Amino acid sequence: MKYDFDKVIDRRHSPYSYSMKWGTSKLVSEMVEMQSIPDDSIAVYTADMDFRCADPIIKAMHAVADHGIFGYSIQDEAPRYYEAICGWFARRRNWKIKKEEIVYINGTVEAMRQVICAVTNPGDGVIIQKPVYGPFSGAIEYTKRTLVNNSLVEKADGYYEMDFEDLEQKCKDPRNKLMFLCSPHNPVGSSQSRISGFLISARPIAVRCCCPPDNWLGSLCWCS
Numbered sequence: 001m002k003y004d005f006d007k008v009i010d011r012r013h014s015p016y017s018y019s020m021k022w023g024t025s026k027l028v029s030e031m032v033e034m035q036s037i038p039d040d041s042i043a044v045y046t047a048d049m050d051f052r053c054a055d056p057i058i059k060a061m062h063a064v065a066d067h068g069i070f071g072y073s074i075q076d077e078a079p080r081y082y083e084a085i086c087g088w089f090a091r092r093r094n095w096k097i098k099k100e101e102i103v104y105i106n107g108t109v110e111a112m113r114q115v116i117c118a119v120t121n122p123g124d125g126v127i128i129q130k131p132v133y134g135p136f137s138g139a140i141e142y143t144k145r146t147l148v149n150n151s152l153v154e155k156a157d158g159y160y161e162m163d164f165e166d167l168e169q170k171c172k173d174p175r176n177k178l179m180f181l182c183s184p185h186n187p188v189g190s191s192q193s194r195i196s197g198f199l200i201s202a203r204p205i206a207v208r209c210c211c212p213p214d215n216w217l218g219s220l221c222w223c224s
């Protein structure tokens with residue numbers, strides 16, 4: 001199937017856009033420190049695409065809209081929901097997931113909060129590698145855990161890398177119970193390939209500090 005990624009769709013003025021990125025909400029104005037995006041500028045401050053969604057998805061949404069009733073819905077009534085997820089991971093990541101292993105959570109950041117609550121107690125340390133996508137800190141603060149920063153190190157060539165010596169020390173500290181890995185890393189863009197070697201060599205440490213990866217941007221790196 002061919003997609004036209006060059007077609008410009010006016011999200012700034014469309015009454016159906018409801019776009020956070022192009023809009024003028026108070027929340028966003030404060031974040032980007034301007035009332036609205038100037039006409040001669042483009043908004044690129046958040047990971048939100050400006051090309052049209054794939055036709056099969058639009059078609060499926062139309063079918064639901066045409067049904068006309070939007071009452072309580074549940075995934076178990078939509079077997080294709082599970083088929084789509086299991087199929088995608090099997091095809092793209094060679095990862096066989098069972099339907100029973102899937103837990104629906106509305107958003108990555110909410111999932112992070114749930115993981116924090118499930119495997120740590122208030123006050124426990126949660127390791128992240130700053131600079132990193134802001135809501136990582138927010139999730140830790142919101143759940144009243146202690147943010148432990150294993151800061152990324154900027155190299156002479158401008159690229160960033162993980163500080164593995166510091167990470168080992170932080171993982172050895174029994175107060176630290178969890179680490180979140182952002183791979184590929186937002187914003188520095190690196191894919192943390194060395195981390196798997198680290199986790200294998202430091203297995204006793206790593207097991208205490210479990211490390212769910214935020215792979216939100218993974219398809220940008222690994223789509224074939």
Ligand SMILES: Cc1ncc(COP(=O)(O)O)c(C=O)c1O
Nearest residue numbers: 047107108109110133186214216
């Ligand atoms: C690294 C990373 N994780 C997650 C998200 C999105 O999180 P959520 O699914 O909670 O909207 C983003 C959005 O930019 C991101 O950059």
